[in-house]
Amino acid sequence: PRVAHLAQRARHVYLKTLSLRDTLTAFLRDFGSRAGLDVLRLFLVGENTGIKPVFAGWDRVAPEDPEPVHEVFRRLMQDDPQAAVVGDGPIRLPDELSGCFLRLEAGRYRFYFLGAAAARSGRSDTGLLLHACLRQLAMLLDETAPLLPRIEGVLQQKETTQLLLRVMALGELEQFRRDLPALLQDFLHVESVAYYFYQPDTQRLCRHAFAGSFGEMLPDRETCNLDTYTWLTRCAKSGHTLLKTDLSAGERTQVTDNGLFASVLYYPVDTGEAARDVILVADTRRDRVTFQHVQRLNQIQPFLTQAIHNNRLYSGIQRHLYVDFDTNLPNRRGFEEALQACLERSKRVGDSFTVIMASLDRPDRINLRPHGDSPRAFLLKICAFFQKQLPPQATLAYSGEFKFLCLLPRYEMEPSLELARRLCLQARETLRDAENRPTFSLGISCFPINGMSLDDLILSAEQAMTMSRFQGGDTASLMGSQLIKKLALNVFSQFMGQGTLRTGPEVVDGVLQKITDRREVDESLTTVEMINSLAEAIDAKDHYTSNHTLETSILAVALGRLMVLDDESLERLRIAAKLHDIGKIGVPEHILLKQGKLTADEEQVMRRHAEIGARILRPISSLRHIAVIVEHHHERWDGSGYPHGLRGEEIPIESRILAVIDAYHAMISHRTYREGQTLEFALGEIRRGAGSQFDPRVTELFNQMMAERRELGAMAPFADWPLRPDQPPM
Numbered sequence: 050p051r052v053a054h055l056a057q058r059a060r061h062v063y064l065k066t067l068s069l070r071d072t073l074t075a076f077l078r079d080f081g082s083r084a085g086l087d088v089l090r091l092f093l094v095g096e097n098t099g100i101k102p103v104f105a106g107w108d109r110v111a112p113e114d115p116e117p118v119h120e121v122f123r124r125l126m127q128d129d130p131q132a133a134v135v136g137d138g139p140i141r142l143p144d145e146l147s148g149c150f151l152r153l154e155a156g157r158y159r160f161y162f163l164g165a166a167a168a169r170s171g172r173s174d175t176g177l178l179l180h181a182c183l184r185q186l187a188m189l190l191d192e193t194a195p196l197l198p199r200i201e202g203v204l205q206q207k208e209t210t211q212l213l214l215r216v217m218a219l220g221e222l223e224q225f226r227r228d229l230p231a232l233l234q235d236f237l238h239v240e241s242v243a244y245y246f247y248q249p250d251t252q253r254l255c256r257h258a259f260a261g262s263f264g265e266m267l268p269d270r271e272t273c274n275l276d277t278y279t280w281l282t283r284c285a286k287s288g289h290t291l292l293k294t295d296l297s298a299g300e301r302t303q304v305t306d307n308g309l310f311a312s313v314l315y316y317p318v319d320t321g322e323a324a325r326d327v328i329l330v331a332d333t334r335r336d337r338v339t340f341q342h343v344q345r346l347n348q349i350q351p352f353l354t355q356a357i358h359n360n361r362l363y364s365g366i367q368r369h370l371y372v373d374f375d376t377n378l379p380n381r382r383g384f385e386e387a388l389q390a391c392l393e394r395s396k397r398v399g400d401s402f403t404v405i406m407a408s409l410d411r412p413d414r415i416n417l418r419p420h421g422d423s424p425r426a427f428l429l430k431i432c433a434f435f436q437k438q439l440p441p442q443a444t445l446a447y448s449g450e451f452k453f454l455c456l457l458p459r460y461e462m463e464p465s466l467e468l469a470r471r472l473c474l475q476a477r478e479t480l481r482d483a484e485n486r487p488t489f490s491l492g493i494s495c496f497p498i499n500g501m502s503l504d505d506l507i508l509s510a511e512q513a514m515t516m517s518r519f520q521g522g523d524t525a526s527l528m529g530s531q532l533i534k535k536l537a538l539n540v541f542s543q544f545m546g547q548g549t550l551r552t553g554p555e556v557v558d559g560v561l562q563k564i565t566d567r568r569e570v571d572e573s574l575t576t577v578e579m580i581n582s583l584a585e586a587i588d589a590k591d592h593y594t595s596n597h598t599l600e601t602s603i604l605a606v607a608l609g610r611l612m613v614l615d616d617e618s619l620e621r622l623r624i625a626a627k628l629h630d631i632g633k634i635g636v637p638e639h640i641l642l643k644q645g646k647l648t649a650d651e652e653q654v655m656r657r658h659a660e661i662g663a664r665i666l667r668p669i670s671s672l673r674h675i676a677v678i679v680e681h682h683h684e685r686w687d688g689s690g691y692p693h694g695l696r697g698e699e700i701p702i703e704s705r706i707l708a709v710i711d712a713y714h715a716m717i718s719h720r721t722y723r724e725g726q727t728l729e730f731a732l733g734e735i736r737r738g739a740g741s742q743f744d745p746r747v748t749e750l751f752n753q754m755m756a757e758r759r760e761l762g763a764m765a766p767f768a769d770w771p772l773r774p775d776q777p778p779m
Contacts, residue, residue: 051178055079056185063189069093073105073186080182081107084175085166088112088146090122092161100190117143122163125150132176135165153180155187209345212236213352222360229353230260233328236349237342241310243329245273247285247322252276254285254327275324284315285324290343291315295335312338316346320357375425376432376447384446384454389503391458395496402458403465404494406510407435407472409451409487410522416484431487434479438472454510461623462495462527463603469493469525477523490517491525602626605710611750612706622703625678629707632662632679659683660692682707687741705744709735709751712742728755 058079063072077089087109094102108115121142125133133150135142142148148165160183164175215232219225230242243259254273275282284291293300294312310331317325328346332338371383379387391402409415409431417427428451435445435453444456457465469491480487492514494500499509513526605626609619633641636658640651647655663680666672681695681704688696690708700708716731726734732755739748 051083052181052185055182059186060189069103070105073103074107077105077107081109084178086164087167088118088165090163092126094159096157126161151176153183155184156191158187158190208236209348213349216352216356222364225356225360234260237330237345239330239338240332245281245327247324247326249322254281280315281327284317285327288317288325292340292343294339309333311335314338314342318353373447375428378432379446381448385503387444388456391456392503400459401461402496403460404506404510405455405469406492406514407453407489408514410490412451418484438475462498463606465493465495473523473525488523490514490522492517493525493527601710601714605706608706608751608754611754618703621674621678622706625675625703626707628666628675629679629682630658631665632658635661656691677701678703682711685742686744705747709743709747
């Protein structure tokens with residue numbers, strides 16, 4: 050009954066899996082459990098049966114190193130005794146195991162068996178039981194032997210079908226080249242597979258991907274010059290299959306991928322190019338890569354060629370979806386993809402970036418005769434101009450009708466303005482010819498000032514570009530500041546949980562609490578966004594200084610450059626100018642919004658905003674150096690300022706610059722109880738304050754800078770009006 054039960058279970062496993070190895074493994078597990086054995090090994094050899102030799106093993110407890118048992122089993126099979134005792138005699142097993150080795154003949158099959166267990170724990174009738182079971186297995190194999198070729202054919206066809214379904218599902222050429230080696234490794238049952246594809250522009254073969262136990266030894270995207278003579282290049286150029294089942298030491302030098310390979314196959318894949326793609330199939334063991342692998346690849350080769358053709362068509366369709374055909378630049382959809390990726394990154398790391406939209410002024414008046422009456426030739430000339438003028442990290446796109454989009458990662462407002470001005474100037478000089486003098490209208494939008502979403506940023510740039518066109522073209526414009534302020538009010542009010550923004554001492558405590566709650570992530574965009582929004586919101590609440598922070602920041606950085614400050618100081622100055630009035634959040638609304646001159650007591654309350662601003666910024670580690678500048682921007686050169694009465698060079702240089710710019714802008718700004726002063730009056734007052742209120746050197750350079758800008762008049766409307774190309778850089 051025991052023999053019948055074991056044979057029946059083995060038959061069931063064989064007919065279910067059609068795998069002789071799985072069947073023998075299942076048999077050893079059942080036999081070991083019934084016979085009380087812990088370690089079992091079985092090797093099957095069939096003579097004139099069409100069955101390949103099969104090895105199977107089972108351990109009750111998986112050993113850390115099975116090699117000692119394997120070594121004993123191999124030595125016993127080489128000696129080929131009929132039976133041998135293992136463990137108690139000269140043949141030793143690890144872990145104090147003991148057992149026996151048996152060679153059994155059953156029909157046309159020879160079985161080599163090794164069974165062992167802990168000392169004296171096995172059954173005494175193990176040999177008889179094993180012999181009876183193996184005879185039943187031999188009878189099962191004889192019954193199914195005529196069906197084996199058909200069974201193997203069905204299995205191979207099933208594997209081929211599964212492979213082709215997975216290959217056809219690889220919709221992109223990049224994905225096809227990346228995933229094919231792993232699929233072929235499973236399909237061919239070999240150690241290593243690599244895929245080389247031909248690059249027509251460089252005439253090189255590039256190993257795009259690889260898979261296998263030796264894959265980690267192969268550098269990614271390794272390239273090979275087609276002019277070198279190796280088996281790889283020979284296969285790619287001739288289109289002939291190259292199979293070596295047993296490489297000699299000299300032949301291994303021809304295998305550039307891995308000198309350990311003992312059998313290799315180079316298989317060409319025709320893609321319609323001057324050279325073929327190549328599939329490398331390799332194994333470190335001899336005779337493991339054979340002609341059967343060539344036959345299996347021949348079965349799928351037409352499908353691989355068709356898959357490559359389909360992927361190229363798909364890539365072409367994808368390219369036309371995201372790339373403009375005439376200019377080979379990203380189109381509007383491609384630009385939006387790049388903008389969305391930049392937006393997500395900037396929200397994650399807290400960077401700024403700028404979008405510039407440019408439109409050719411009056412394209413209908415362009416005479417195309419100098420360009421061979423070809424609109425495309427003129428268009429390509431414009432593309433070459435923009436590509437030369439823009440920084441390397443910029444993304445340039447063409448949206449049709451001579452309109453261009455540009456994405457500038459990590460660009461703040463001021464350098465973007467300088468770049469836009471330079472584009473306007475250079476376009477007139479570079480693109481002009483005997484018949485034409487092309488000019489452009491540019492619109493600028495900056496994240497996060499002009500919006501926090503893709504649609505908001507593009508709309509802002511388009512509105513600014515339209516403003517430039519209404520001004521007659523040949524200009525660069527910013528988005529209207531009132532929309533910026535409205536956005537800032539909404540962002541900060543939502544952050545503070547207020548329906549509308551309120552100011553006063555009690556609000557400062559709420560802001561500080563919000564900052565404290567985010568102390569661990571004070572470098573995140575959430576905090577930066579909150580502080581920027583607070584500065585813009587204060588600017589919006591205090592309508593006497595509608596664009597105060599933006600214009601102060603631009604002038605302060607321009608003056609800082611004139612004073613040859615280093616880049617780190619300029620960045621501190623830019624941020625401090627943006628945030629210098631942030632402390633007004635702590636000023637009661639009846640004082641902040643008073644439509645008239647402040648009383649002495651109210652003036653004292655208003656003066657506290659510098660200290661409050663520093664108090665808000667100081668808990669944020671990345672803004673502590675900014676807090677010092679903000680706190681002292683109302684100190685005076687003679688020591689009569691506030692809040693600490695510092696004098697001379699005790700005052701930070703950034704605060705001294707900010708004091709001049711802040712005073713100048715306050716004088717030219719309109720108040721409800723007075724008109725803004727003229728540029729000449731404001732500059733005269735600044736000169737008179739040199740040595741008492743202001744640093745004399747800063748005052749001298751400021752007047753020098755403003756003398757070059759006299760033709761601009763007052764600077765107050767700067768953020769709402771175009772930047773003329775003849776305007777000096779801000």
